[in-house]
Structure formats: C-alpha cells, structure tokens
Amino acid sequence: EIKDITDLPGVGPTTAQKLMEAGFTTLEAIAAATPQEISQATGIPILTAQKIVDAAREALNIDFKTAYDLKLESMNIKKITTGSRNLDELLGGGIETKTITELFGEFGSGKTQICHQLSVNVQLPEDKGGLEGKAVYIDTEGTFRWERIEQMARGVGLDPDEVMKNIYWIRAINSHHQIAIVDKLFTMVKNDNIKLVVVDSVTSHFRAEFPGRENLAMRQQLLNRHLHQLMRLADIFNVAVVITNQVMARPDVFYGDPTQAVGGHVLGHAPGVRVYLKKSRGNKRIARVVDAPHLPEGETVFAITEWGIRD
Ligand code: ADP
Ligand code: MG
Structure with missing residues (x-):
C-alpha cells in the first residue's frame, strides 16, 4: 500500500x-503536479x-x-452549528464538511469570533449541532484567545478544560510555514478525530x-496551491475547513456591491x-452568502455576545 512518497x-x-526539497512532500502535492513540473524542479527524468x-x-x-458514488459521498457531508440559528439557516444548516468556507469582511466583523465558536461547537454531540470531533486552529495573526474558548465552552455547557484540550493551536510564522503545517495535517487528521481545520487568516x-x-x-499561485491542499484535506478526510480573509470595503463604490472588496477574493471560482460579514449596530453583524448556487440568496443578522455567537 502506498502511504507516503517513499512508497x-x-x-x-x-x-x-529531491522531491521534499522541491516542496513535493505529500502524495497530494505530487498528484496535483505535472511530470514536467516535477522533472524541472528536481532533475528527475520526465518518464x-x-x-x-x-x-x-x-x-x-x-x-x-x-x-451514484457522488450521491453516496454527499450523504457523508456533516454540518457544524455556528451558534446562531439565523446564520445556520443562511448556510443551509451550518458549516459543511468536505468544503472550504471562506469568511471575509472588514476588521472586527466577527471572522475570528466565528472561528473560535466553531472550534468549540465541533465538539458538541451530533444532536446538538456538533461532530464530537476536535479542531485545529492555524493562527497567522496571533488573535487566538483561550480565554474566549473558555467562555464559549461555558456558553454551550461543555467543560472548558476538556474543550481546550481538543483544540490544537499553532502560530504560522510565514506563508511557507503555513503550507508546511497543512502538509503535516494529512498525517495528523488521519490519526486523530479532527473534524475542523481553521486558518485565521489565510491571506495575511x-x-x-x-x-x-x-x-x-x-x-496567487502560492495561495492557489495552499487552497488546493486545503480542499484535498477537506475532501479526503471529510472535515470542515474554515478560512478567513480580511478585506476592505470599497468606499469609492458607494452604491456598488460592497462584497467586491479591495484585496480580492481568495476562493475566486x-x-x-x-x-x-459586515458590522451592524452594537454587537449585531450581518452575514451574506456570496456566489453559492446551491444556497438561496439573502442576508441575515447574528450577534456576538459574551457567551459567543447567537441570534
Ligand atoms: P475579525 O473579523 O477582525 O476577526 P473579530 O472576530 O475579532 O473580528 O471580532 C471582534 C469583535 O468581537 C469585537 O469588536 C467585539 O465586538 C466582539 N467580541 C470579542 N470578544 C468579545 C467578548 N468577550 N464578548 C462580547 N463580544 C466580544
Ligand atoms: Mg480576526
């Protein structure tokens, strides 16, 4: 059986x-490459x-x-509650496994709060909107707070210390490290009950x-490779991948579509x-799903409270 590149x-x-040094550290990376690319990067003959x-x-x-295979695979897709019924409804029931969900919006719009909440909620039993699984939190901006996890765990009636033990946090120090961490996750997710992977933020x-x-x-080329890794991870192991992307609204396009944000979208097509995500009055936030053919158009309101994400 072929388990890693040495097999x-x-x-x-x-x-x-040679393959490792050229960045082809996993079967996924090699499968996604062309023979020409590999040959050029490593000197291995093209055949x-x-x-x-x-x-x-x-x-x-x-x-x-x-x-029919696709139908069976789609039946394995599970959902994690966000803590807000409104937001869950907008998303067709919650954040999905086997999928990348991109949260984008301005500073303070609630991206990091939702990531914290999902890291807690993924641990809930299935009948309460969780997957009884663990979370990985890749933190690129240093905004993860265990104190917030503690509050949110109390908010859903789970033991805070147990919840914190089931969240693997790592600070990615640069883009290269960020990509290397996801490479490692292919082994880690396989060997542990991880059901959610957060990258907050994916772009900084x-x-x-x-x-x-x-x-x-x-x-864009490097980001695309990174996204490809994350998609494979979500797909192979049936985990939810949530990425954040801080964008600025365009003040120059007053009547335009505010979701046409400066800095561009990572997921693209x-x-x-x-x-x-957009700030509203006080602790209220507005969420809108963009470009999702399988979800109805529209927006909804949720709140960021002391206990976490709520209606
Ligand atoms: P970003 O989109 O930049 O990641 P955040 O998710 O960090 O934004 O949201 C920050 C906002 O979350 C704060 O402005 C505050 O309104 C709210 N918030 C953070 N911590 C708490 C808390 N303990 N209780 C209530 N609201 C909080
Ligand atoms: Mg943030």
Whole structure:
C-alpha cells in the first residue's frame, strides 16, 4: 500500500529527498503536479516523473466515479452549528464538511469570533449541532484567545478544560510555514478525530510577503496551491475547513456591491462557500452568502455576545 512518497515506485531515499526539497512532500502535492513540473524542479527524468505522478494519483483514487458514488459521498457531508440559528439557516444548516468556507469582511466583523465558536461547537454531540470531533486552529495573526474558548465552552455547557484540550493551536510564522503545517495535517487528521481545520487568516502572510501588483501572480499561485491542499484535506478526510480573509470595503463604490472588496477574493471560482460579514449596530453583524448556487440568496443578522455567537 502506498502511504507516503517513499512508497512510490522508483522513489528511493535520494529521489525522496529531491522531491521534499522541491516542496513535493505529500502524495497530494505530487498528484496535483505535472511530470514536467516535477522533472524541472528536481532533475528527475520526465518518464520517471510521469510514473511517480501516475502512482500518486492511483494511490489517492483520483479516477472516474459514477454519479451514484457522488450521491453516496454527499450523504457523508456533516454540518457544524455556528451558534446562531439565523446564520445556520443562511448556510443551509451550518458549516459543511468536505468544503472550504471562506469568511471575509472588514476588521472586527466577527471572522475570528466565528472561528473560535466553531472550534468549540465541533465538539458538541451530533444532536446538538456538533461532530464530537476536535479542531485545529492555524493562527497567522496571533488573535487566538483561550480565554474566549473558555467562555464559549461555558456558553454551550461543555467543560472548558476538556474543550481546550481538543483544540490544537499553532502560530504560522510565514506563508511557507503555513503550507508546511497543512502538509503535516494529512498525517495528523488521519490519526486523530479532527473534524475542523481553521486558518485565521489565510491571506495575511501572503499579502505581507508578496505585496503590490508586481507580486500578484506569484502570490496567487502560492495561495492557489495552499487552497488546493486545503480542499484535498477537506475532501479526503471529510472535515470542515474554515478560512478567513480580511478585506476592505470599497468606499469609492458607494452604491456598488460592497462584497467586491479591495484585496480580492481568495476562493475566486474555486468550490466552496463564501460568507461576507459586515458590522451592524452594537454587537449585531450581518452575514451574506456570496456566489453559492446551491444556497438561496439573502442576508441575515447574528450577534456576538459574551457567551459567543447567537441570534
Ligand atoms: P475579525 O473579523 O477582525 O476577526 P473579530 O472576530 O475579532 O473580528 O471580532 C471582534 C469583535 O468581537 C469585537 O469588536 C467585539 O465586538 C466582539 N467580541 C470579542 N470578544 C468579545 C467578548 N468577550 N464578548 C462580547 N463580544 C466580544
Ligand atoms: Mg480576526
């Protein structure tokens, strides 16, 4: 059985080393690459690279499926409650597994609060809107607060210390580290009952390291690779992936669509659910689902309270 790249035919220690150094650290990364790319990056002959790519794709079962297979797979999709009935309803029942959900909006719009709440709620029993699973929290901005988890755990009647033990937090120090962490998650999620992966925020390191228009292509290419990793993770292990993206509303387009935010969208036309968040009066926030053909159009209001996300 092929479990990692060293199990691939024709990949000895030297080739494995070359592949790792070029960033092809997982079967997923290799399956998503072209033989040309691998050959160029590692010096491996193209025919060998072709064999390696084929074997990785076969190992991951990337092949034709029937529509009925797809139906069966979709029946495995589970949902995590946000804590707000309104918001759950807008999302068709909650945050879905096997999917990336992008929360985007201005500073203070509630992205991080929702990520904290989901890290707690994923631990609830299924009849209370959870998956009895653990969470991984990749923190790029240093805004994770265990104190907030404690409050929210009390708010749903769970033991705060137990809840905190089931949230694996890591600070990603740069975009390279962020990508390496997700590579590692393929092993970690396989071996543990993790049902939610949060990346808060997915874009900040990429924006800081590749600023301006001249770096846009490079930035987008790296981000796309990262998103691809996250999509595979969500799909293979049936986990929910939630990413945040801080954007500025466009003051210049007063009558325009505020969701056409400065800084661009990460998900773009990639599959997933995109939720635009906006501040309203006091602790109220407005949520709108953008570009989701399977969800009805519209917006809803929720609140950020001491106990967490509520109606
Ligand atoms: P962002 O979209 O920038 O990630 P946050 O999710 O951090 O925004 O939301 C910050 C807001 O959450 C604060 O402005 C505050 O209104 C609210 N908030 C944070 N902590 C608490 C708390 N303990 N009780 C009530 N509201 C809180
Ligand atoms: Mg935040």
